Amino acid sequence: MHRWENKTIHIKKRFKLTDDTYILVLREHIDFIPGQFIMIENPMATRKPFILGYFGEDTALAIQVKGKGTRWIVNQSVLKAHYPLGKPFIPPQGKGITIVSPASLTFGCSMFRVYGTDVLLGSRKEILTDIPFTYVIGDSAFADKIREIKGHYDYYVVNGSRGMEKFVYDTVGEGVFVSLEEYMACGIGACKGCAIQTKDGIKHVCTDGPIFRGDEIWF
């Protein structure tokens, strides 16, 4: 798979998934394996990482506006980026489910498309768009749903807040994988900025992850 530095990408469609999270649908088709991410240039001094995904047939990103950099990105129609980065996620045998927050809905789509997992969206906010997956709103509905699906799958991949990931890991235990977010500067293993402390020592989210086994992580 070719890694592109500084490619220009075009946003062909943009819409709101929640009041602060946008789906950006790209004009280009990007080759990637679920779990891989893209680093996007913005007015800040470092690029920002976003997990690659799909919306329907199209390559798409889900972006939550958290500050000036992300606010700027969701308003552009042309972006500069390098991709795909990170370790591809290869799931274990069996049937899986991908549990996402609005900011990783497009990742959920890629897990559905590539590995045929079910997808569950947990959100604290109202969902403003039609989506083809089950979703629950609010913490207690999310908790009930996780308890309900416990034991029904061979593996669970969670990409959401640390709280969500911890809850699923604590409830389900074995077979849980989590996608971690850490501030990144390079995205290619050079700067050592994205380090996390795991049970096996320091790991780097951009090259060892972003998806890790739940039992490696200190929640």
Next chain:
Amino acid sequence: MVLNLRSPLVVASGPGGMGEYMEFIDPKALGAYILKTITLHHKEGATPPRIRAGKDFVINRIGLENPGIDTFVEDTVAGKYDHLFDRVPVILSLGGDSPDEYKEIARRALPIIDRFIAVEYNFSCPNVEAGGLAIVSDRMVLKDIMVSIRDILKDTFLIAKFGIEGIFVEQASEMVKDTGWNGITLINTIRGIVKTHDGYLRGGISGAVLKPIGMRAVYEVRQRHGDMFIMASGGVYAPGDVKDYLEVGANAVQIGSALFKNPSIIGDIHEGLSDKSS
């Protein structure tokens, strides 16, 4: 001894890691690639979080995460970095946590020293307890270290990298001259602090905000030493920044944090420089 670089553009130690950016760089555009600082012992680095960015700066406390000199020498002998040596001149960056470590690491590097066009000693990392900044604040200790290293690495082009904390660049450059070292890199990051969502990040500031400070450092040292080899470091993002540094007296210019903004920046700057001069 002279260091002839095919281009004045050099990748700075740290942001460039162990050569990862080479996949984005046309070797012709690059004078040299400086590896991340290696210390005597393996270092896990600082506990996360380690890095944040603003519009004009990056702050980091990586804490010199590195494999340690012995593993590095083994890896080098085993060919791990051959892809880099084959394409571009490489500079080794060394550091330590105590005067003895600064000297010992020079001895341990001897078996592979010929593979590097120069060694840059990092006397200015703000993110380790006892090394870097702490060493330079005692002039006697610093001088002793530099004399010893000069003696161990007799035939190596030795560059000392100083920041603006712990020692004035004027004094640092005198030390370089007096101890028979070959060049100086100015500057390193400057200590800063930013708020994070759950506390503070204390680290070294790099990026655009450093440029006027780096310019002054290069200027002052050039005023005093007409023939000293000077590499500038701090806030280089565009061809104009390189020109400015060369104008106040730098022989070469390092590019660090700008790689984070644009991994292809070396090529872009190289092109910009040749456009304007033609």
